[in-house]
Amino acid sequence: MKFPGKRKSKHYFPVSQRDPLALPEPEINEAAGAYIVGIDQTLVDIEARVDDAFLARHGLSVGHSMLVDADAADRLNLELMEQASITHQFAGGTVGNTLHNYSVLADDRSMLLGVMSSSISIGSHAYRYLCNTSSRVDLNYLQGADGAMGRCFTLIGDSGERTFAISPGNMNQLKPECVPEDVVAGASALLITAYLLRCTAYEPIMDATLVAIAYAKKYQVPVVLTLGTQAIIADRPEWWQDFIRENVTILAMNEEEACALTGCTEPLAAADAALAWTDLVICTAGPDGLYMAGYADTGVKRETRHPLLDGALPAFNRHEFSRAMRREACEQPERIYSHIKPYMGGPGKIMNTNGAGDGALAAVLHDIAANVYHRQQLPDSTKHRASFLTYSSLAQVCKYANRVSYQVLNQHSPRLTRGLPEREDSLEEAYWER
Numbered sequence: 535m536k537f538p539g540k541r542k543s544k545h546y547f548p549v550s551q552r553d554p555l556a557l558p559e560p561e562i563n564e565a566a567g568a569y570i571v572g573i574d575q576t577l578v579d580i581e582a583r584v585d586d587a588f589l590a591r592h593g594l595s596v597g598h599s600m601l602v603d604a605d606a607a608d609r610l611n612l613e614l615m616e617q618a619s620i621t622h623q624f625a626g627g628t629v630g631n632t633l634h635n636y637s638v639l640a641d642d643r644s645m646l647l648g649v650m651s652s653s654i655s656i657g658s659h660a661y662r663y664l665c666n667t668s669s670r671v672d673l674n675y676l677q678g679a680d681g682a683m684g685r686c687f688t689l690i691g692d693s694g695e696r697t698f699a700i701s702p703g704n705m706n707q708l709k710p711e712c713v714p715e716d717v718v719a720g721a722s723a724l725l726i727t728a729y730l731l732r733c734t735a736y737e738p739i740m741d742a743t744l745v746a747i748a749y750a751k752k753y754q755v756p757v758v759l760t761l762g763t764q765a766i767i768a769d770r771p772e773w774w775q776d777f778i779r780e781n782v783t784i785l786a787m788n789e790e791e792a793c794a795l796t797g798c799t800e801p802l803a804a805a806d807a808a809l810a811w812t813d814l815v816i817c818t819a820g821p822d823g824l825y826m827a828g829y830a831d832t833g834v835k836r837e838t839r840h841p842l843l844d845g846a847l848p849a850f851n852r853h854e855f856s857r858a859m860r861r862e863a864c865e866q867p868e869r870i871y872s873h874i875k876p877y878m879g880g881p882g883k884i885m886n887t888n889g890a891g892d893g894a895l896a897a898v899l900h901d902i903a904a905n906v907y908h909r910q911q912l913p914d915s916t917k918h919r920a921s922f923l924t925y926s927s928l929a930q931v932c933k934y935a936n937r938v939s940y941q942v943l944n945q946h947s948p949r950l951t952r953g954l955p956e957r958e959d960s961l962e963e964a965y966w967e968r
């Protein structure tokens with residue numbers, strides 16, 4: 535496990551015990567291991583440049599993800615081929631992207647549950663999917679199926695905005711019996727997306743998702759939900775509120791999805807509203823950076839040393855140096871919030887906004903898994919005097935998440951091609967002030 539955040543200037547395990555990595559023979563518990571498990575609709579992104587008339591012709595809603603049937607997908611594909619407008623094809627899927635990015639950042643294992651073609655030929659979509667996935671993502675539990683893989687036509691319109699047309703293929707065929715209980719039980723978190731519950735008719739992946747959630751609850755594994763796309767939430771916000779209240783520990787969304795869920799247009803107010811149903815919230819807000827909201831126990835909360843910020847809530851970042859906890863783990867829960875503007879103001883030229891939010895979530899998951907790993911290695915450390923969800927403070931997690939988003943904006947694919955540069959091992963460095 536490569537540790538997030540403060541890695542160079544302060545040692546890996548800032549505890550009162552001796553640093554185990556400094557011992558001549560570190561007593562690292564080899565049997566232990568922290569990993570994230572996720573369920574996805576395995577998809578290949580087929581990226582093409584199109585004009586707005588193309589989107590209108592195919593009945594697509596700009597900036598959103600929509601399901602299309604086989605005939606509509608064939609028409610779309612044919613037109614793209616005729617225009618020779620396909621520019622890239624690479625592995626996609628919001629959870630697949632996040633697990634890949636987690637594995638690249640943590641240099642450690644994640645597990646993907648989903649469907650994969652049983653027989654794969656060189657150059658096929660399934661082949662491209664596997665080639666574009668980090669070798670640290672464990673694919674041994676994928677369920678084999680005959681037939682086409684899911685395709686996500688990623689259409690870049692005149693404004694640069696991405697519109698997704700999803701041709702499901704067999705992406706929804708994951709059976710509940712292909713969700714291994716022990717894999718979920720041993721995970722640091724279970725990652726799911728709202729897309730898994732969007733199907734035109736009953737599909738097995740819905741039950742597979744509910745089974746995985748039931749296992750996660752049984753073993754107190756945090757359930758992390760990423761909201762996917764606004765329309766799914768806007769269709770039935772009360773249903774999603776109940777679903778989150780019942781099942782979700784950590785909620786990730788952008789400001790549009792946040793508004794659909796809570797009715798609040800302001801991301802901090804939306805994150806605050808969502809704390810009524812869940813324990814930790816990350817809300818990305820494009821050029822405004824990102825917000826996090828969570829809980830800390832009064833006894834262990836920590837004051838910020840940054841200037842206090844006013845927004846939808848006054849001096850909302852006062853306790854952003856606290857580490858996040860589940861609400862039920864607090865004797866006296868208090869709400870904590872943090873905000874960060876885009877890293878270095880954002881890249882000079884944005885290559886791609888696709889997956890910037892997924893990148894931020896991968897960083898949050900890295901911090902959570904690092905906390906579990908640290909607890910496995912040093913259960914008596916003062917770092918675990920309370921039952922924290924994160925290894926770092928809310929402020930530090932925000933910085934890290936934002937830094938990863940920047941990296942995604944700076945490259946073409948939503949999947950990181952490499953980890954963060956070594957010279958930034960300490961996120962304390964003055965880069966943030968520039």
Ligand SMILES: Nc1ncnc2c1ncn2[C@@H]1O[C@H](COP(=O)(O)OP(=O)(O)OP(=O)(O)O)[C@@H](O)[C@H]1O
Pocket residue numbers: 787788789818819820821822823824875876877879880881884887888889890891892893894936939940943
């Ligand atoms: N125009 C921009 N300028 C600077 N930074 C940006 C810009 N757009 C996005 N970012 C950075 O990327 C992060 C995530 O962006 P955004 O809110 O657009 O994600 P998203 O809509 O969830 O993305 P996706 O759903 O494609 O993963 C922001 O928190 C910010 O740090």
Ligand SMILES: O=c1[nH]cnc2c1ncn2[C@@H]1O[C@H](CO)[C@@H](O)[C@H]1O
Pocket residue numbers: 575577578579599625626627628629631686698700729730888889890892948
């Ligand atoms: O319906 C869907 N299910 C799963 N993933 C999706 C869906 N629509 C879009 N994406 C994925 O979202 C990523 C960017 O955040 C893209 O890579 C795309 O594959």
